[in-house]
Amino acid sequence: MPKLPSVNPFSPTFGATPPLLAGRDRILDRFCEALDTGPTHPDYTLLLVGDGGTGKTALLNVLEEQAADRGWAVITASASAEPVAKRITGEALRHLDQADACHAERTSDTEDLASSESCSPCSLLTVLGELGAVMADSGKGLLVTVDELHAVDRDDVRNIEAAIQIITRRRQMPVAFVAAALPVVEDTHLDDSHATFLERCSRFRLGPLDPDETRRALREPIIKCGSAIDDDALDAAADVTRGHPYMVQLVGFHSWQMREDPGTPISVTHASAGALEAEAAMVDQIARPIWKRLSPMDRRFLVAMLPGNPDSSLADVATRLGRSVQYARVYRRRLVAAGAISPSENGGVRFLHHAVRVRAEAAQRQQ
Template identity: 30%
Template structure:
């Protein structure tokens, strides 16, 4: 476990030390030491260190966004500029026209750029930019030219580009960012890049035209925290708050969280609050049991519900059949039986759900949910009746 780069000490009037909020860094880290140390070393090393380009993957709720935030903190502590992009339509355009220019404006308020659009008869619309430093018309900016402009104002430090939710980004936008990074590295400029997303999405990234060089980047797939790391994290986070976790409570919390960082923070926050409200100083195993339903319900609304937003009715029924069967893994044959279909007839549904990383193959002929408490969420979810 490693302390955060920022001061972890609590203020005199102690608030809840746990942070079950997406993207908010915890007070202490556990289980991700190799990534944090590798990135720190990369920024302190000459251009060419493999950890200056990272591919971070994992299932929902495993801590990818929080890890990007910590990498940004590490970069900024060294004087680097961090620019965040979120996968989705217009990601590259946002970097070019909003995210990077906003940093340029902060570093040099006089560096005001104006976009000009010229209509040329017979040729359609040709866009150019007026560069205020030279008073000349320049080609429309790209991700690469914008980063080069930003580097002009960084006083010798560097630029770190962090792209989250890569599975939702247009392939041409991801290729543009990757190609820009490759060209900047060829020129030995101080840049670093991290892509984060669901495992399938980051693997698909490597097959895009212009991104094959990323196969040489450092690839990390985030797995659940170990029970020991989880217990240590709970103890360290609560330390100094006037409330501590008993060994039995920490062990039960580790077991109930399945090592998912968001769930660890959520269980810790709820248990800490109940213990404080009861004017006690030790979180007990009974408190963990008391808050577990609320933690599961919150995890469902914050993690499972968004993940299920785009599933079809047939896919949802497949998942509900898995939930009704119970057990850690479910037989494809039994799922097909509940759906009154053949195993061949549900193969496409199975493949689509695996691609969405809602389920994963386990043993031969079996699948399981990729996240804890998905079954509980599906069984509690109200069913819609369709009327014709």
């Protein structure tokens, strides 16, 4: 008798690699092509930009796997209390130690660094240069990834940019670089007149998955686990996610859990109950933290956006608030940076997550 499917395949956890990485084939193909071509390929240095939950970390993980599968050294770093340049230097030294243990003699430069714990741009440049050379000798390369780049200190970012710029661009060494950041990075690190490296990286925007990819992301993991989902249930589940990758995992997960018997296909009833559960989780995990950080005026702005569906013009919002368009523009900028809204075409605004709209509706009812 075939085994009944029992393990839920979905991964509604930030940073978790999904059971199926949908809609990212083009980026993956281009990155693999870049690894195989070398530093002259425009996608050898990449910047992934997307709102929370669009799958930046998940994609970084998969890109790292691609490099590791080719025998490359991989150094991963993320914004934290410790300077990122220092972490990369430390990791590179560790890789050099391993390489030493195999054969090559370490130069006196990097031996000094190993004992000094230094993290100056010069030391980062030295160790990356040396590790790049070791990897190049063996026909491989080094991939450096930095997650949450928007939260990395400006001087720290400049140090990293300067080192990669020299190693990869100027010296053409096989050291590839991928960073991921929230869109706010475009007004901060990308706007830094002292450093143009990031601006010149290939930039990929991670947006919502299209409807076909959304259905695939839901259906394939279910089928792979030996279970099934009815066609109308799949359409309903895909619709409610609006293509948001985190929501795809939530809806998939909860629809799966709604069945008493995992041997029966997921029906519309299961999908609808799963969607409700998923929407509640989105409000808790995405909308509530955003809402908590907003000022009273930010919140009034969001409530004034409610009549527009999906878009509101800035002029309409300003009128509802009884303020000038110029005044509304300041709040639009603040709310975009807070991850609550996104600018729509023709200068309007729309809710970035349906869950934030739901939270604003709740606030309106309480008024």
